[in-house]
Amino acid sequence: MSAAAGEIEEGLTFQPKFDSExxxxxVVTDAGSGELLMVAHMNAEALRKTIExxxxxxxxxxxxxxxxxxxxxxxxxxxxxxRVDCDQDSLWLKVEQQGPGACHxxxxxCFYRAVPLGQGAATxxxxxxxxxxxxxxxxxxx
Amino acid sequence: MSAAAGEIEEGLTFQPKFDSExxxxxVVTDAGSGELLMVAHMNAEALRKTIExxxxxxxxxxxxxxxxxxxxxxxxxxxxxxRVDCDQDSLWLKVEQQGPGACHxxxxxCFYRAVPLGQGAATxxxxxxxxxxxxxxxxxxx
Numbered sequence: 001m002s003a004a005a006g007e008i009e010e011g012l013t014f015q016p017k018f019d020s021e022x023x024x025x026x027v028v029t030d031a032g033s034g035e036l037l038m039v040a041h042m043n044a045e046a047l048r049k050t051i052e053x054x055x056x057x058x059x060x061x062x063x064x065x066x067x068x069x070x071x072x073x074x075x076x077x078x079x080x081x082x083r084v085d086c087d088q089d090s091l092w093l094k095v096e097q098q099g100p101g102a103c104h105x106x107x108x109x110c111f112y113r114a115v116p117l118g119q120g121a122a123t124x125x126x127x128x129x130x131x132x133x134x135x136x137x138x139x140x141x142x
Numbered sequence: 143m144s145a146a147a148g149e150i151e152e153g154l155t156f157q158p159k160f161d162s163e164x165x166x167x168x169v170v171t172d173a174g175s176g177e178l179l180m181v182a183h184m185n186a187e188a189l190r191k192t193i194e195x196x197x198x199x200x201x202x203x204x205x206x207x208x209x210x211x212x213x214x215x216x217x218x219x220x221x222x223x224x225r226v227d228c229d230q231d232s233l234w235l236k237v238e239q240q241g242p243g244a245c246h247x248x249x250x251x252c253f254y255r256a257v258p259l260g261q262g263a264a265t266x267x268x269x270x271x272x273x274x275x276x277x278x279x280x281x282x283x284x
Contacts, residue, residue: 009247014257014264027169027178034176039167039232054259082259084266085252086245090181092253103228105151110227111234115156117196117224122156124226 009086016047017089023059024091028102031080031094037102038110040069042091054079056093073138075099104139106131151228158189159231165201166233170244173222173236179244180252182211184233196221198235215280217241246281248273 008015018024023041030037042050046057046066056069056077070076077095084091101108112128150157160166165183172179184192188199188208198211198219212218219237226233243250254270 012255012266014266025167025181027181029178036169036171036234039169039227051257051259051261051264079259082257083253083269084255084257085181086247086249086254087252090252091257092178105228107228110229110232111225112228113154113226115193115224115226115233117193117221119193122193124154124156127225 005087008088014084015088016044016084016091017087018044019089021061023061024089026058026091026093028056028077028093028095031096035109036111037095037097037108047091050079050093051082056095069102070098073099073104075101075133075138077102100132104135106133106135106138108132147229150230156226157230158186158226158233159229160186161231163203165203166231168200168233168235170198170219170235170237173238177251178253179237179239179250189233192221192235193224198237211244212240215241215246217243217280219244242274246277248275248277248280250274 007013016024022043026040026042028038028040029035040058041061043059046059049057056079058067058069060067076098079093079095081094082091103110107128112126113124114127115122115124149155158166164185168182168184170180170182171177182200183203185201188201191199198221200209200211202209218240221235221237223236224233245252249270254268255266256269257264257266
């Protein structure tokens with residue numbers, strides 16, 4: 001293992017590795033239940049604002065803009081703990097999810113469908129069909 | 143919302159969205175404890191092999207090759223459930239982790255360090271200092 005790899009994996013210096021688009025992947029779980037809520041991305045500015053404020057800020061790849069989670073929906077996320085992985089190219093946010101859910105489709109978690117195993121052309125199966133809020137009421141017509 | 147977006151978010155057709163490098167992000171948790179073990183990536187072939195076999199296959203971005211988790215370490219992952227998120231660009235694998243850990247550094251989880259909040263130049267804090275296995279014994283000298 002190189003000295004640089006050793007420092008990244010075993011050191012105390014936070015040196016997040018952003019990808020070619022300047023983003024780092026964030027896994028977001030509910031600090032209480034441990035449930036996986038969503039996967040999102042941060043750029044350097046979103047990460048700085050998150051660390052400073054304790055509110056989750058992301059960078060929207062589709063809208064190409066910085067975004068404080070909850071600024072449209074009111075469903076913000078207070079960060080209870082922020083972790084980084086061995087090679088410092090992924091982050092884990094344990095959050096207190098405010099409001100009824102994290103997903104823009106109106107569900108608590110974005111991961112509401114399962115892919116059956118052992119099959120070829122897979123048909124998805126809903127695991128959480130019901131919404132916890134009405135996305136049209138929260139975000140307006142899309 | 144467009145018809146295409148509606149089908150991706152609410153439909154039953156699995157249409158995973160690979161990024162410009164042909165990869166999709168995978169969040170991997172312990173099916174028993176719910177603990178976040180690692181973040182990895184799959185290409186289309188790794189995803190097909192995972193669905194067919196029930197063993198976790200990934201694509202290594204550093205080694206640029208398909209890789210069955212555990213083929214070097216013996217620490218494989220049996221997939222208990224596979225989920226996809228709303229916009230079908232992230233996967234969640236709930237796995238039975240075989241052996242003492244998922245991380246190549248010798249720990250159970252890759253997320254063994256925390257980034258303190260409310261500080262500027264952040265110094266990492268270890269949350270799991272101890273290794274659950276000796277990586278040199280498992281992988282050989284690196």
